[in-house]
Amino acid sequence: MATELPGLLGPVVFAGLLVASGLTLLAGYRVIVGPTTPDRVVALDVIATNVVAIALLFALQTGEALFVDVSLVLAIIGFVSTVAVARYVTEGDIIE
C-alpha cells in the first residue's frame, strides 16, 4: 500500500506507526497501574494524542487525505472526554 511513497518516506512512516502503537500500549500500563484517578486521566489523554498521530500517519501511508479529518475529530473527542472526566471526578468528590 505504501508503494507510491517516494524514497525513505515509506519506511519512516511505517516505523512511526510502530512507535506510536507501542507508545499507546505503554501508556495503557499507566492507565492500569496509576495510583490516583488523575494519573489515569493523564494517561488516557496521552492515548488520545497518540491515536491522533496514528490517524495522521495512516493518512500519509495510504495517501487518503480523508484521514486528516478523522484525526481532527479524534482530537476533538479526546479534549471533550478529558474535560468531562475531570469535571466528573471533581463533582463526585464534592458530593461525597
Add this chain to the structure above:
Amino acid sequence: MVSTLQAAVTTALVVVGSFFLFVGTVGLLRLPDVYNRMHATSKATTLGAASMFLAATVYFTPAGQSLTAIVGIVFLFITAPTGAHMISRSAQRMGVEFALGATWPGMPDSRPDEPADGEEQAEA
C-alpha cells in the same frame, strides 16, 4: 505527485514527531508525580502530534487537506493546556499530594483540600 523536497520535509517532520511522542510517553511512565506527568505529556506529546499535523500539511500541500491540518495544529495548541489545567485542578481538589516533599506556594503545611479560589469560604 509529491516532489522530492516535500518527501524529505515530511520524513524529517515524522521523525521529529515520533521523537517527541516517545519523550512524552517516557515522561508519563517515569516521573514520580501526577503534576510532573501532566507537565511532561501536555508539552511533549502536543508538540509531537503538532509535528505530525505539519507533516500532513506539507505532504498534502498542492490540493487536499493541508488547511485542515493547520486547523488541527491550532486546535491542539488551544485545547491541550486547557485539558491539563482541568486535570491538575481536579487533582488538587481531590487532595493528591506532591512527591518529594514539595508544597503549594503560600501554604506552608500543604492542605490541598482547601480550594484556592475561595468559593466555599463565601457561603461559610
